Amino acid sequence: MKRPRPMTVGELSRRTGVPVKTLREYTDLGLIYTLGRSPSNYRLFDADALWCVRFIGQLRGLGLTLAEIRELATASLDGADGPAGPRLAQLLRRSRERLRQRIAAQQQVLRRIAEFEAEHQEELVAEGDFCWAGDPRSGAGA
Template sequence: MYSIGELSKRTAVKVPTIRYYEEIGLIEPFDRTSGNQRRYDPEGLRRLTFIKHARDLGLPLDAIRDLIAMEDTPGRPCSVAHSIARSHLNHIRERIARLQRLEAELARIAATHDHGTIETCGVLEALGDHHGCTTDHRSLDRE
C-alpha cells in the first residue's frame, strides 16, 4: 500500500493533483487508514502512472477518462482508443502549424534592423499594427 506522498514520489505527480484526480473520479484510494489517510494499492499506482503519461502527451482529461473507461471494459473494440489518439495527434499537428506561423512572424519582427530610438523601433511598430504581418497567426490558442 502507498500513502499519497509515496504515490507522488513514485509518479512525479504533486499531491494536490492526485487529490484533484481523486475528486473528479479518475483514481480512487484503495482504503483509508484509521487516521483517515489515503492508501493506494498497486493498481492505483498503475492508474496514476497511466494518467501522468497521458497528460505528458497532452491528452485532455476527458479523453483520459474515456480511455480509463475503456480499460475498465476489456471486451470493447480498440478502435475507439485509436480514434482518440488520432484525434489528439491531429490537434497537435494543427498546433505545431500555428506555432510555426507564429515563429516565422516573430523571426521577421525580430530581424528588423533598427538603429534609431524607441520612437522609430520596428519591433514596437510591428506589434502595434497587425496588418503588417506576413502570416496569419491570430488563431493561435493561448495555451
C-alpha cells in the same frame, strides 16, 4: 502470501513524482481508486495505483486531456464500447491533430517574426532605440 502495506497519498506522490494535489484530482475523477481511508483519514492506495498513475502520465505525455483519459477509463470499465485499443487509437489521432494545429500556429508566429525582421532590418541593426526614440508620449520631437 503477504499483501503489501497500503500507501498514503503522500507516499504515492513520493513514489511517482506526481504532486499530492494532482493525485487527489485523479482520485476525484475516478482515474485511480483508493482502498478507502486510514484511521487518520488519509486516502490509501495499493500497488495498482502506481501503475495507473504512471499510465496516466504516459497518456498525458502523448497529449491526451484528463477528460479524454477519463472517457477512456470509463469506457473500459463499462465494457460497452468494446476493447479500449481502438478508442485509444482514436484519442491519439485527435491528440496528434491538436498538436499539428498548435505547430501550424507557432509556424505562423515564426513567419510573422521573419516578416517583421525583414521589414525593419535597418532599425534592428542600427544604434539607438528602435521605436521608443520617437515615442509620442515623451513629448520629444513635437
